[in-house]
Amino acid sequence: MKLPSFVQHLSVLERSRLVKSKKRGRVRTYEIVPERFKVAEDWLTRQRQVWEARFDRFDQYVKHLQERGPDHE
DSSP: OOHHHHHHHHHHHHHTTSEEEEEETTEEEEEEOHHHHHHHHHHHHHHHHHHHHHHHHHHHHHHHHHHHOGGGO
């Protein structure tokens, strides 16, 4: 990855507050903000639960259709 692309990605992460940067002279240092990753992790966990429940319901529906057989379609 070329430096401009890398810096652009870091900029996006900084705007979302997942990282923070400090500039000292010509050197910019980035640091991860762990608390913000916890927020993202919690959101992803909730989304995973929602989708797992949806897939479980879909699986039950497909099994129900299979039990009924092709004559009931």
